Amino acid sequence: MAMDPAPHDTPPAKTPEELAKIRKDIRRNYIVIGILFVISSFLGAVIYAAELPPPPHLYDALARCIASSKTTFYGAFWCPDCAQQKTKFGTGAQYLPYHECSLPDHSENASCKSAGITHYPTWVFPDGSRLVGVQNPSTLAAKTGCPMPTST
Secondary structure, eight states: OOOOOOOOOOSOOOOOOHHHHHHHHHHHHHHHHHHHHHHHHHHHHHHHHHSSSSSSSHHHHHHHHHHHTTTTTEEEOOOHHHHHHHTGGGGGGGSSOEEEBBBBSSBOOHHHHHOOOOSSEEEEEETSOOOSSSHHHHHHHHHOOOOOOOOO
């Protein structure tokens, strides 16, 4: 009398066709993983490069021009977006028309309250229009009529 194999017994051997399909599936998985690795590495490099400051002095003249246009950049010392905004200008950040809105206890000072500043960074232009959030130097150049630098 033959007995059914127990569940812990060795499974039946795979046919050559089944083995070939398994190898093909494994190869396809390696290819997909490799492609995903390359894509994620590329995206990581692009994000890293985007966060680097520009070459020294590239935006110095632009920042001076923005300041002379009577535009104001409202921000707070504790604001990460304000720090990112300054980083976009590199060494030129020192020339931006920055107005500190935060008191040491992180409350807003009176001048920013009276200007209606509720988010940082906020750019206020002479015509009364505003841009809120981190802006590209090219956006600010266009808005203020300042020329964009063409080289370092």
